Amino acid sequence: MRHAGRLLGVLALAVLCLQLWFAGRIALMNWVAPQSTSFQRSEVLRLAKEKHQVAWAQQWVDDDQLPRTLKRAVIASEDDSFATHGGVDWDALKGAWAKNEKAQARAEARKAKAPAKVVGGSTITQQLAKNLFLSGERTLLRKGQELIITLMLEGLLSKQRILEIYLxxxxxxxxxxxxxxxxxxxxxxxxxxxxxxxxxxxxVMLPAPKRYERQPGSPYIMDRAGLIAGRMNSAQLP
Structure with a gap:
C-alpha cells in the first residue's frame, strides 16, 4: 500500500509539474510569440518523412497589422461567441455532441463505419490549445488536457492576444x-x-485547409464566403 501510495504521489507531482510548465509557457506568450506549435512540428516531421522536403511559409504579423476584416471573418465562421465565452462554448459543444451521436447511430443502422470525428464545436481558444501543445489523437485524456490548457489561455492571456497567436x-x-x-x-x-x-x-478554409487549398475558388468556398461576408459586421471583436 505504501508503495502504491508513493507511486500515486509521484504521478500527481508529475501531472502538477506538467500543468505548471504549460502555465509558464502560456504566461510568457504575453511578451514572446511562440516560435512553433506542436502541430507545426508534427507537420515538419510528416513532410520530411513523406516528401523528403519541407516547403514552409510563415511570417508573424503583429495584432495592429492583422485586418479587422480577417478577425471578423474568422470569428463569424469559427466561433461567433469568441469575445464573450470563457474558452468553451458549452451550447455549441452539446450541439456538436448530439449531431455526432445521430451520425454514429445512422452509421450503426446502416452497418457502416462510424464517423471518425467524435466531438466538434471547438472554440478558437480550444483550437489554439490543441495546436500549441497537444497531439491530434482523439481521446478523453487529451480532451481533458485541452480543456485545462484552454482555461489557462483564457486566464493568462487577453482575448486579443489569443486571436493574434491563433491567426x-x-x-x-x-x-x-x-x-x-x-x-x-x-x-x-x-x-x-x-x-x-x-x-x-x-x-471558410480553416476547418479543412489541406482539402480546400486544392480548389480555393470552388463553388462551395465562394458561396460559403458570401454567407460569412454577410455575417461579418455582426461579429463581435474582443
Missing part, C-alpha cells in the same frame, strides 16, 4: 501557416490589405 499559427494549407503566408499565397497581397471577401474565403 499567426493556424494552418491554411500544407506547410502554410498564419494569415500573412495565406494572404501572400492565395491573393498575392499582405494580410493587412485583405478585403472582406478575401478574408471570408480564408476563414
Amino acid at each position: 499567426n499559427s493556424v494552418e491554411w494549407g500544407e506547410g502554410l501557416f498564419g494569415a500573412q503566408a495565406a494572404a501572400r499565397h492565395y491573393f498575392r497581397m499582405d494580410a493587412s490589405r485583405l478585403g472582406s471577401f478575401e478574408a471570408a474565403r480564408l476563414a
Whole structure:
C-alpha cells in the first residue's frame, strides 16, 4: 500500500509539474510569440518523412497589422461567441455532441463505419490549445488536457492576444501557416490589405485547409464566403 501510495504521489507531482510548465509557457506568450506549435512540428516531421522536403511559409504579423476584416471573418465562421465565452462554448459543444451521436447511430443502422470525428464545436481558444501543445489523437485524456490548457489561455492571456497567436499559427494549407503566408499565397497581397471577401474565403478554409487549398475558388468556398461576408459586421471583436 505504501508503495502504491508513493507511486500515486509521484504521478500527481508529475501531472502538477506538467500543468505548471504549460502555465509558464502560456504566461510568457504575453511578451514572446511562440516560435512553433506542436502541430507545426508534427507537420515538419510528416513532410520530411513523406516528401523528403519541407516547403514552409510563415511570417508573424503583429495584432495592429492583422485586418479587422480577417478577425471578423474568422470569428463569424469559427466561433461567433469568441469575445464573450470563457474558452468553451458549452451550447455549441452539446450541439456538436448530439449531431455526432445521430451520425454514429445512422452509421450503426446502416452497418457502416462510424464517423471518425467524435466531438466538434471547438472554440478558437480550444483550437489554439490543441495546436500549441497537444497531439491530434482523439481521446478523453487529451480532451481533458485541452480543456485545462484552454482555461489557462483564457486566464493568462487577453482575448486579443489569443486571436493574434491563433491567426499567426493556424494552418491554411500544407506547410502554410498564419494569415500573412495565406494572404501572400492565395491573393498575392499582405494580410493587412485583405478585403472582406478575401478574408471570408480564408476563414471558410480553416476547418479543412489541406482539402480546400486544392480548389480555393470552388463553388462551395465562394458561396460559403458570401454567407460569412454577410455575417461579418455582426461579429463581435474582443
